[in-house]
Amino acid sequence: MSEPLLEVSDLQVYFPVYGKGLVPRHINDVKAVDGVTFQVGRGETLGLVGESGCGKTTTGLAVLRLIEPTGGSVVFDGVDLSTLDKRDLRLLRKRMALIFQDPYASLDPRMSIGAIVGEPLEIHRLTQTRADRDDRVGELLELVGLSPDYRNRYPHEFSGGQRQRVGIARALATEPDFIVCDEPIAALDVSIQAGIMNLLEDLQDELGLTYIFIAHDLSAVQHFSDRIAVMYLGRVVEVADRVALYETPQHPYTAALLSAVPVPNPAVQRTRQRIILEGDVPSPLNPPSGCSFHQRCPKAFEPCPHVDPALRTTKRDHDVACHLHDPALSGAAGA
Amino acid sequence: MTVAPSTPMERLPEKPVSRSREIWQTLIANRLAVAGLVVLALLVLMAVLAEVIAPFGINDIDIPNRLTGPSMSHWFGTDDLGRDVLSRVIIASRVSLQVGFIAVGFALAFGVPIGLVAGYYRGKTDSILMRLMDILFSFPAILLAIAILAVLGPGIRNAMVAIGLVYTPIFARITRGSVIVVSEEVYIRAARSLGARDGRIIFRHILPNVLAPIIVQTTLSLAFAILSEAALSFLGLGVQPPNPAWGRMLAEGRNFFQQAPWMGIFPGVAILVTVMSFNFVGDGLRDALDPKQKSVIESRGQSV
Amino acid sequence: MSDPILSVRDLRVRFGTKRGVAEVVNGISYDLHAGETLSIVGESGSGKSVSVLALMRLLAEPPAAIAGSVLLHGRDLLKASHRDMRSVRGKDLAMIFQDPMTSLNPVRTVGYQLSESMSLHLGLTADSARRRAIELLDMVGIPSPDVRIDEYPHQLSGGMRQRVMIAMGLSCDPDVLIADEPTTALDVTTQAQITDLVAELQQRIGMAVIWITHDLGVVAGIADRVIVMYGGRFMEEAGVNDLYAAPNHPYTDGLLGSLPMPGADRPEKLVTIPGLPPDPVAMPPGCPFAPRCVHSDASRCHIEVPVFEPDRARHLVACHYPLQVTA
Numbered sequence: 001m002s003e004p005l006l007e008v009s010d011l012q013v014y015f016p017v018y019g020k021g022l023v024p025r026h027i028n029d030v031k032a033v034d035g036v037t038f039q040v041g042r043g044e045t046l047g048l049v050g051e052s053g054c055g056k057t058t059t060g061l062a063v064l065r066l067i068e069p070t071g072g073s074v075v076f077d078g079v080d081l082s083t084l085d086k087r088d089l090r091l092l093r094k095r096m097a098l099i100f101q102d103p104y105a106s107l108d109p110r111m112s113i114g115a116i117v118g119e120p121l122e123i124h125r126l127t128q129t130r131a132d133r134d135d136r137v138g139e140l141l142e143l144v145g146l147s148p149d150y151r152n153r154y155p156h157e158f159s160g161g162q163r164q165r166v167g168i169a170r171a172l173a174t175e176p177d178f179i180v181c182d183e184p185i186a187a188l189d190v191s192i193q194a195g196i197m198n199l200l201e202d203l204q205d206e207l208g209l210t211y212i213f214i215a216h217d218l219s220a221v222q223h224f225s226d227r228i229a230v231m232y233l234g235r236v237v238e239v240a241d242r243v244a245l246y247e248t249p250q251h252p253y254t255a256a257l258l259s260a261v262p263v264p265n266p267a268v269q270r271t272r273q274r275i276i277l278e279g280d281v282p283s284p285l286n287p288p289s290g291c292s293f294h295q296r297c298p299k300a301f302e303p304c305p306h307v308d309p310a311l312r313t314t315k316r317d318h319d320v321a322c323h324l325h326d327p328a329l330s331g332a333a334g335a
Numbered sequence: 336m337t338v339a340p341s342t343p344m345e346r347l348p349e350k351p352v353s354r355s356r357e358i359w360q361t362l363i364a365n366r367l368a369v370a371g372l373v374v375l376a377l378l379v380l381m382a383v384l385a386e387v388i389a390p391f392g393i394n395d396i397d398i399p400n401r402l403t404g405p406s407m408s409h410w411f412g413t414d415d416l417g418r419d420v421l422s423r424v425i426i427a428s429r430v431s432l433q434v435g436f437i438a439v440g441f442a443l444a445f446g447v448p449i450g451l452v453a454g455y456y457r458g459k460t461d462s463i464l465m466r467l468m469d470i471l472f473s474f475p476a477i478l479l480a481i482a483i484l485a486v487l488g489p490g491i492r493n494a495m496v497a498i499g500l501v502y503t504p505i506f507a508r509i510t511r512g513s514v515i516v517v518s519e520e521v522y523i524r525a526a527r528s529l530g531a532r533d534g535r536i537i538f539r540h541i542l543p544n545v546l547a548p549i550i551v552q553t554t555l556s557l558a559f560a561i562l563s564e565a566a567l568s569f570l571g572l573g574v575q576p577p578n579p580a581w582g583r584m585l586a587e588g589r590n591f592f593q594q595a596p597w598m599g600i601f602p603g604v605a606i607l608v609t610v611m612s613f614n615f616v617g618d619g620l621r622d623a624l625d626p627k628q629k630s631v632i633e634s635r636g637q638s639v
Numbered sequence: 640m641s642d643p644i645l646s647v648r649d650l651r652v653r654f655g656t657k658r659g660v661a662e663v664v665n666g667i668s669y670d671l672h673a674g675e676t677l678s679i680v681g682e683s684g685s686g687k688s689v690s691v692l693a694l695m696r697l698l699a700e701p702p703a704a705i706a707g708s709v710l711l712h713g714r715d716l717l718k719a720s721h722r723d724m725r726s727v728r729g730k731d732l733a734m735i736f737q738d739p740m741t742s743l744n745p746v747r748t749v750g751y752q753l754s755e756s757m758s759l760h761l762g763l764t765a766d767s768a769r770r771r772a773i774e775l776l777d778m779v780g781i782p783s784p785d786v787r788i789d790e791y792p793h794q795l796s797g798g799m800r801q802r803v804m805i806a807m808g809l810s811c812d813p814d815v816l817i818a819d820e821p822t823t824a825l826d827v828t829t830q831a832q833i834t835d836l837v838a839e840l841q842q843r844i845g846m847a848v849i850w851i852t853h854d855l856g857v858v859a860g861i862a863d864r865v866i867v868m869y870g871g872r873f874m875e876e877a878g879v880n881d882l883y884a885a886p887n888h889p890y891t892d893g894l895l896g897s898l899p900m901p902g903a904d905r906p907e908k909l910v911t912i913p914g915l916p917p918d919p920v921a922m923p924p925g926c927p928f929a930p931r932c933v934h935s936d937a938s939r940c941h942i943e944v945p946v947f948e949p950d951r952a953r954h955l956v957a958c959h960y961p962l963q964v965t966a
Contacts, residue, residue, distance in 0.1 A: 051826035066528055093530030105521035110543040120529040159915050189682040190853055194897035194909035216826065223899030223909070246901060260831040262856025264898050266879045269859040276835060277828045280796040
């Protein structure tokens with residue numbers, strides 16, 4: 001990994017749960033993100049993968065401080081975001097952008113494409129005249145493969161893939177160096193997904209962007225990312241290089257997730273060894289004691305229900321939070 | 336046709352009918368709404384040109400011709416002082432529309448910002464503002480208006496303030512409800528992620544997306560405001576004599592209902608027609624503006 | 640091969656819309672045999688879901704207009720009365736949907752909804768329907784079914800709800816189970832549970848399954864035969880191994896190429912299919928895929944609709960210039 005642009009340590013996002021009654025009492029917290037630590041190198045793509053409810057989107061939003069973190073720190077290019085006031089944070093937004101999952105919902109239906117893409121330019125006063133702004137909007141539209149002539153059209157006239165391109169153009173308007181892509185292809189048709197992924201890759205090469213790519217689709221994440229962090233119930237359970245994660249997954253959950261991804265090849269899909277997990281993801285309101293995966297884990301052993309495993313580096317650039325890979329305990333597991 | 340895969344310049348379907356045009360077409364396809372619009376246009380025209388159109392002065396007293404029925408010279412007959420009922424109905428339209436528009440304008444000017452702020456910031460601000468609105472809302476509208484006029488004293492200006500105050504919570508509630516829904520939209524989060532200030536988010540993104548229900552409520556409230564004004568004038572709390580108001584004329588006509596029914600009927604019909612027209616237009620607007628009426632296929636555009 | 644249970648012939652579905660007539664399904668024909676799993680694959684707007692809703696007679700007519708024939712055990716469902724259809728649905732043909740939350744009634748218990756169709760079709764008493772409901776919940780892998788039966792849909796997870804839907808689908812031993820994107824709303828590990836469950840139940844009960852999906856990965860694991868649908872028409876039909884090993888239609892080939900494959904090596908670029916699916920209100924003449932196809936030519940593809948050539952019985956392709964010529 002290159003020099004880190006983003007360092008996230010022990011990030012926590014808790015959503016309070018209140019009781020009923022006239023004066024609602026704070027009774028519990030949904031621990032959506034519960035101690036997440038990772039770094040993203042300059043020009044790198046970190047994939048954030050996990051199933052629904054694992055906290056991956058909340059992590060992405062908290063990293064941008066679009067949701068206020070409950071604890072932990074996010075350091076972006078040497079600046080701790082939690083120390084910034086509203087104004088400084090707004091200025092820093094120029095350098096960080098977000099691409100959304102649903103291209104139908106993320107564009108204001110009452111604004112023209114030109115106004116949508118031009119809005120960040122207006123907010124940060126990046127262009128002086130109306131003509132400058134129009135020129136820049138045209139450039140941005142061309143950059144994402146849309147005709148500049150579309151600037152007077154409205155979002156409802158476009159297909160999903162085209163709208164996603166508009167969303168990308170808007171994200172690029174302020175020339176950010178860091179973009180969080182929150183499930184950018186999940187709402188698109190198969191034949192359109194590839195085009196968006198290729199576009200994001202081209203833009204990264206051309207503009208030297210740094211990405212966090214959030215997705216539930218492990219195939220897409222594996223294709224797109226340099227390194228991958230696997231999340232389960234608000235925690236990162238494994239972080240590794242894309243090849244290492246695929247070839248030698250260390251956490252039993254990663255292994256199960258990989259084996260559950262359907263491979264579009266009947267010869268492979270029908271013969272490979274699959275690990276079918278039992279049951280469902282536990283509620284983040286009452287996470288299990290010890291390792292939060294232990295109830296479903298096929299390899300759980302003595303310490304798992306009691307001791308919460310910490311994320312530790314087991315190999316070069318390969319971190320895992322699992323007692324199986326703790327040299328002090330692994331003898332007992334016989335693994 | 337082949338397109339180089341590296342630059343996927345996707346074609347755009349031909350330009351569909353614009354949204355505003357579609358709303359207009361739905362509205363004019365509704366016969367009642369069109370009738371309402373036509374009547375309202377005539378009413379406004381009549382109010383503007385009232386002095387030119389009215390055949391007599393509103394206070395031209397003509398005792399010998401008192402309480403005469405409709406005739407060629409007095410189409411709507413005359414009242415107990417021999418004044419021309421038609422002229423008084425025409426002139427009174429001005430007061431009614433004026434009170435309606437100004438009172439509803441007052442309610443809009445206070446209610447919409449209160450709703451925007453309460454719905455956008457939520458929390459304590461919301462609780463305090465909306466509890467205040469609830470207190471206003473918990474009184475029957477006309478009683479509250481009467482109470483306000485009892486404090487401020489009767490008169491047309493105070494009537495406008497009273498009616499405006501009574502309608503403020505309605506606009507605050509409608510606005511707040513829509514703002515809460517729209518605030519959850521992803522495009523609001525998108526604007527925030529770009530570094531937009533609250534003011535920009537509220538006025539550029541939220542307000543245009545909550546306008547539809549406010550417009551509908553405005554139209555319907557105009558009808559009720561005119562009705563309230565008539566009621567207040569009927570009770571002698573609004574327009575003061577000798578100036579004519581429909582409600583007041585109705586009250587005066589009540590005393591002569593046996594001998595001269597026209598004194599009450601014509602102002603009554605004027606109220607009825609005006610209120611119904613606003614209601615028809617309001618209903619038509621609601622149908623035209625409500626996106627839920629559109630099928631999923633159509634609202635999602637070309638992707639069936 | 641035995642006689643098919645279900646024969647669909649020249650099925651067409653049109654919708655009247657404000658913009659004109661949308662031709663959503665444009666003459667599709669297929670047979671379904673006992674015990675087999677047929678997968679219909681396509682993107683949104685391909686007409687795959689509408690085609691099965693039409694054969695279940697679950698589309699409101701109008702705006703839909705349905706033509707062709709659907710023979711179930713030799714009887715044409717498109718000519719059946721509403722009463723007859725009600726007895727066919729649930730009993731002979733069962734269907735499970737993408738979103739198990741909206742297809743379950745939120746104010747009724749799981750047990751009530753399960754026993755409802757059984758007392759309707761099988762004439763079971765309340766007691767025996769309840770006993771059978773518990774059995775079914777157990778069969779679809781719901782833990783402590785005697786407790787779960789009295790719960791409401793919102794108390795169950797997404798995977799559990801889909802299991803309940805499957806239990807409802809199976810309650811009257813249908814001959815055909817139609818699954819319309821049943822795992823699309825679920826996570827991959829839950830998806831794996833559900834696909835395994837359906838495969839296992841199918842072995843046990845011997846029903847035929849039509850599995851509608853957009854996910855070529857899921858299809859690779861479950862289908863015996865695959866039909867690729869695009870623009871309301873069938874593009875290609877083949878056994879699952881043939882289709883993936885040697886896609887004959889440029890569209891199938893493009894779809895497969897556009898998928899990221901998990902693995903250590905990654906291609907420099909994914910294959911993209913330029914353009915957009917056709918507008919059902921303005922279907923292009925000729926092959927619906929021609930405007931996006933790199934192999935299309937103006938003289939044939941844009942004019943003449945390609946059809947399945949009947950002599951190539953095992954691997955059918957509707958293309959004037961198929962990619963590979965297999966026997």
